[in-house]
Amino acid sequence: MSADVKAGHAIGVAMKRKEDPRFVQGKGHxxxxxxxxGMLFMALVRSPxxxxxxxxxxxxxxxxxxxxxxxxxxxxxxxxxxxxxxxxHGLDKQMVLAIGKVLFQYQEVAxxxxxxxxxxxxxxxxxxVDYDPLPVVADPFASKTDTVLLRPDREQKTNxxxxxxxxxxxRTDQTLAKSAKRVKQRIWFQRCHPAPLEPCGCVAFFDTMxxxxxxxxxxxxxxxxxxxxxxTGIPEDRIHVISPxxxxxxxxxxxxxxxxxxxxxxxxxxxxxxxxxxxxxxNLTSTGxxxxxxxxxxxxxxxxxxxxxxxxxxxxxxxxxxCAADPTKYPAGMFGICTGSYDVPVAxxxxxxxxxxxxxxxxxxxxxxxxxxxSYAIERTMDVLADELGIDAVELRRKxxxxxxxxxxxxxxxxxxxxxxxxxxxxxxxxTIGYQALLKEQQEKRARGELMGIGxxxxxxxxxAGPSKHxxxxxxxxxxxxxxxxxxxxxxxxxxxxKSQGQGHETTWAQIVAEELGLxxxxxxxxEGDTDTAxxxxxxxxxxxxxxxxxxxxxxxxxxxxxARKIAAHLLEVGEADVEWVDYRFQVKGVPAKTVTMKEVAFxxxxxxxxxxxxxxxxxxxxxxxxxxxxxxxxxxxxxxxxTGEVKVRRFLAVDDCGTIINPMIVEGxxxxxxxxGFAIAFMQEIQYDADGNNLNTNFTDYLVPTAQEAPHWETAxxxxxxxxHPIGAKGVGESPNVGSPAAFVNAVxxxxxxxxxxHLEMPVTREKVWRAIRxxxxxxxxxxxx
Amino acid sequence: MKVTITVNGxxxxxxxxxxxxxxxxxxxxxxxTGTHVGCxxxxxxxxxxxxxxxxxxxxxxxxxxxxxxxxxLTVEGLAAGxxxxxxxxxxSDQHGLHCGYCTPGMMLTTVALLKxxxxxxxxxxxxxxAGNLCRCTGYNNIVxxxxxxxxxxxxxxxxxx
Ligand code: FES
Ligand code: FES
Numbered sequence: 001m002s003a004d005v006k007a008g009h010a011i012g013v014a015m016k017r018k019e020d021p022r023f024v025q026g027k028g029h030x031x032x033x034x035x036x037x038g039m040l041f042m043a044l045v046r047s048p049x050x051x052x053x054x055x056x057x058x059x060x061x062x063x064x065x066x067x068x069x070x071x072x073x074x075x076x077x078x079x080x081x082x083x084x085x086x087x088x089h090g091l092d093k094q095m096v097l098a099i100g101k102v103l104f105q106y107q108e109v110a111x112x113x114x115x116x117x118x119x120x121x122x123x124x125x126x127x128x129v130d131y132d133p134l135p136v137v138a139d140p141f142a143s144k145t146d147t148v149l150l151r152p153d154r155e156q157k158t159n160x161x162x163x164x165x166x167x168x169x170x171r172t173d174q175t176l177a178k179s180a181k182r183v184k185q186r187i188w189f190q191r192c193h194p195a196p197l198e199p200c201g202c203v204a205f206f207d208t209m210x211x212x213x214x215x216x217x218x219x220x221x222x223x224x225x226x227x228x229x230x231x232t233g234i235p236e237d238r239i240h241v242i243s244p245x246x247x248x249x250x251x252x253x254x255x256x257x258x259x260x261x262x263x264x265x266x267x268x269x270x271x272x273x274x275x276x277x278x279x280x281x282x283n284l285t286s287t288g289x290x291x292x293x294x295x296x297x298x299x300x301x302x303x304x305x306x307x308x309x310x311x312x313x314x315x316x317x318x319x320x321x322x323c324a325a326d327p328t329k330y331p332a333g334m335f336g337i338c339t340g341s342y343d344v345p346v347a348x349x350x351x352x353x354x355x356x357x358x359x360x361x362x363x364x365x366x367x368x369x370x371x372x373x374x375s376y377a378i379e380r381t382m383d384v385l386a387d388e389l390g391i392d393a394v395e396l397r398r399k400x401x402x403x404x405x406x407x408x409x410x411x412x413x414x415x416x417x418x419x420x421x422x423x424x425x426x427x428x429x430x431x432t433i434g435y436q437a438l439l440k441e442q443q444e445k446r447a448r449g450e451l452m453g454i455g456x457x458x459x460x461x462x463x464x465a466g467p468s469k470h471x472x473x474x475x476x477x478x479x480x481x482x483x484x485x486x487x488x489x490x491x492x493x494x495x496x497x498x499k500s501q502g503q504g505h506e507t508t509w510a511q512i513v514a515e516e517l518g519l520x521x522x523x524x525x526x527x528e529g530d531t532d533t534a535x536x537x538x539x540x541x542x543x544x545x546x547x548x549x550x551x552x553x554x555x556x557x558x559x560x561x562x563x564a565r566k567i568a569a570h571l572l573e574v575g576e577a578d579v580e581w582v583d584y585r586f587q588v589k590g591v592p593a594k595t596v597t598m599k600e601v602a603f604x605x606x607x608x609x610x611x612x613x614x615x616x617x618x619x620x621x622x623x624x625x626x627x628x629x630x631x632x633x634x635x636x637x638x639x640x641x642x643x644t645g646e647v648k649v650r651r652f653l654a655v656d657d658c659g660t661i662i663n664p665m666i667v668e669g670x671x672x673x674x675x676x677x678g679f680a681i682a683f684m685q686e687i688q689y690d691a692d693g694n695n696l697n698t699n700f701t702d703y704l705v706p707t708a709q710e711a712p713h714w715e716t717a718x719x720x721x722x723x724x725x726h727p728i729g730a731k732g733v734g735e736s737p738n739v740g741s742p743a744a745f746v747n748a749v750x751x752x753x754x755x756x757x758x759x760h761l762e763m764p765v766t767r768e769k770v771w772r773a774i775r776x777x778x779x780x781x782x783x784x785x786x787x
Numbered sequence: 788m789k790v791t792i793t794v795n796g797x798x799x800x801x802x803x804x805x806x807x808x809x810x811x812x813x814x815x816x817x818x819x820t821g822t823h824v825g826c827x828x829x830x831x832x833x834x835x836x837x838x839x840x841x842x843x844x845x846x847x848x849x850x851x852x853x854x855x856x857x858x859x860l861t862v863e864g865l866a867a868g869x870x871x872x873x874x875x876x877x878x879s880d881q882h883g884l885h886c887g888y889c890t891p892g893m894m895l896t897t898v899a900l901l902k903x904x905x906x907x908x909x910x911x912x913x914x915x916x917a918g919n920l921c922r923c924t925g926y927n928n929i930v931x932x933x934x935x936x937x938x939x940x941x942x943x944x945x946x947x948x
Contacts, residue, residue, distance in 0.1 A: 196888075197888045707917045
């Protein structure tokens with residue numbers, strides 16, 4: 001059967017993406033592409049003040065604007081019991097529309113519903129709000145003093161949100177005290193925003209049966225359904241969430257935002273479909289920001305550079321509400337990965353989070369919950385330690401790596417690293433980039449006074465949340481699921497609880513099924529994002545799709561194979577025990593000539609199943625036994641212009657070990673994309689607030705993201721150490737490049753400036769910061785130059 | 788105001804408000820939703836279309852009334868006779884897209900770029916695409932896609948495209 005010749009052998013193949021024909025022809029369906037008869041548009045009135053009492057809201061002028069149908073305020077919602085929204089993380093709640101006061105600039109104050117986009121915007125301008133400004137707390141260190149209490153609505157009368165810690169504080173302190181070398185570095189991972197190109201939005205309506213149809217840019221459609229039911233009281237069977245094509249997510253589209261609740265309320269109240277699409281400014285100023293961690297990192301080491309202890313104390317700025325989407329037990333996410341790739345005997349990490357008058361969030365921006373902050377902390381500080389010890393940063397890393405034979409490795413902060421071969425990955429990077437030649441070139445350049453830097457990051461991240469004994473969101477365990485149906489002709493459909501936002505699930509999920517069942521991946525359709533059809537899943541973020549849903553798909557396929565084996569036995573006229581799965585088909589044990597393909601079995605499952613149950617389908621809910629630990633070595637080579645401070649990233653090599661690779665083309669693409677975001681964070685992206693709480697980066701002219709001109713050319717390579725506990729050995733990759741690369745960039749720039757005595761620069765490393773660092777060093781304000 | 792704009796060869800006559808942007812004319816008046824909107828400051832390039840076969844324009848910076856009497860090419864007009872345009876084929880072949888949101892704008896910018904610079908260097912491609920943001924791909928593969936498309940389009944058989 002010729003069609004089966006190419007069936008199977010699907011994992012590891014750079015198969016072209018099945019979603020591309022749709023996208024390149026403009027036939028994708030993003031949320032703003034949906035329109036329904038009688039649809040109204042919603043616009044939000046937002047606060048110009050970061051902190052102010054609302055004295056009054058007058059909607060009369062707005063109601064007179066032609067086309068405006070209704071305006072709702074926080075008071076209306078409060079009266080209906082919809083004033084507050086629980087945040088995913090369960091520690092806090094968020095105002096839907098401001099009640100009594102506003103807590104950040106651009107906070108949602110009123111919602112205007114109108115017949116057109118323009119009328120809604122006109123109406124929003126006419127809503128008169130009388131504010132009485134209050135003192136602003138724009139910095140978490142000022143927040144600590146509780147001089148101004150920001151959230152009197154809470155039982156705890158303090159701005160302190162939570163304290164979280166892991167590890168052994170006393171032993172860490174004692175070990176640090178007696179360590180021969182000790183370095184301490186304050187590092188700020190700046191506030192930034194994922195800014196996917198498609199902003200967030202939704203269309204809500206109640207169908208003729210009174211059922212809520214909710215189209216939304218959601219990375220986690222099932223969780224939205226449950227959250228909407230909990231917030232609105234609408235029974236969950238009366239809610240249908242559809243997450244159509246999504247124009248990038250990167251964590252921005254995980255939380256439920258106030259605008260969504262307002263749109264649902266408007267649809268209910270007005271009996272019309274309501275569309276709300278946020279503007280870019282609304283996206284950058286009010287939805288999920290990321291990072292904003294002030295970290296004090298301390299490393300202890302022996303005189304020859306063996307790490308003795310790691311300690312990190314963090315002050316986190318969560319803004320006005322704690323809207324982190326972290327698992328319940330992990331308010332600071334997976335920050336405990338801050339011992340990195342190193343064998344550290346004792347460690348302690350703690351995070352204290354505070355409210356400020358800034359936009360709420362703390363989302364995982366292309367990151368498995370605070371892993372990026374943790375990775376940056378250790379990788380940046382390792383360079384500070386190398387500098388202090390006067391040894392090569394690569395040697396310091398090598399000396400401290402968790403060794404291949406130590407896996408599974410129990411880290412001092414409680415993780416069990418599944419697998420890795422850090423030494424091999426590092427060596428591959430050194431060989432590929434030509435490290436010795438670069439060192440020689442650098443030496444020559446330094447002799448001429450030129451500034452060239454080589455920066456490394458040998459990171460380990462933790463993804464694939466997660467095992468049900470530890471991980472849940474709003475109480476729902478972080479499993480994921482898949483349902484596979486194989487049709488009589490051997491084609492099939494996979495439905496999963498995940499939701500691609502560009503990661504190519506339509507292709508990779510089909511590849512997994514094809515590999516497991518010996519079928520043609522071109523004839524395996526993948527459907528996600530529809531809560532009526534897909535089994536319950538926790539969604540796509542935190543690099544969890546392949547580790548969790550990918551595993552569910554493989555396991556569901558294996559269930560199908562077990563059923564198929566019975567039918568194969570019938571077709572081959574032998575007992576089930578005499579059938580084996582060899583080379584993507586069933587075979588009578590020891591008789592290679594007697595085989596039957598899955599395609600033949602599929603047909604028989606509907607036509608000639610003997611005493612077996614008809615049909616060929618299976619569902620699997622996968623509860624991962626452990627997290628996965630992707631890792632890599634990244635190398636950045638930069639040249640710094642001494643006069644202008646301009647940094648040129650001349651080369652960048654990423655060697656990733658993400659375990660088994662399903663589609664090398666997609667993996668490489670994910671790495672390119674993540675590196676570009678890491679580059680952006682290292683050099684460009686920052687959401688800044690001035691001391692008065694004004695947001696200074698409200699659109700793409702101020703919030704700088706790289707274009708093709710700024711983005712470096714990327715070089716990639718791989719090592720493969722499969723995850724021992726994942727059914728196909730895959731670990732996940734979407735986030736590694738974003739987690740691992742910022743440190744490599746900054747380490748390279750600091751390395752370039754190290755002859756001037758520079759030891760640290762805060763991100764984003766702008767030309768101005770570099771220029772100032774050089775000028776200060778030359779003026780002798782920096783440390784005396786070393787030779 | 789009444790305008791007639793020829794989009795992908797089909798004239799569309801519609802009554803529009805003077806403030807209607809060309810992007811929304813295409814999306815909401817013509818139902819051609821392949822043209823996307825990603826910003827409010829003409830920074831992202833998701834909305835790029837080709838005006839009169841020559842110039843890449845950000846349709847969010849132009850009012851529909853300004854395009855009255857002109858010809859516009861959008862992503863829906865690229866494929867012809869059931870075959871993908873060489874630029875579409877190249878973006879797919881080279882994995883030049885992930886989420887696809889920037890892709891129509893990228894490809895239409897490429898149409899105009901290759902019209903004026905049929906054999907661009909990597910630097911020229913990167914410069915030519917500097918008005919189009921992509922948050923997913925990191926641009927490496929977009930550059931390769933444009934190179935592939937340029938090679939194909941320079942072959943004599945493709946000259947009529
Ligand atoms: S929508 Fe961003 S440039 Fe037109
Ligand atoms: S492919 Fe997603 S923005 Fe370019």
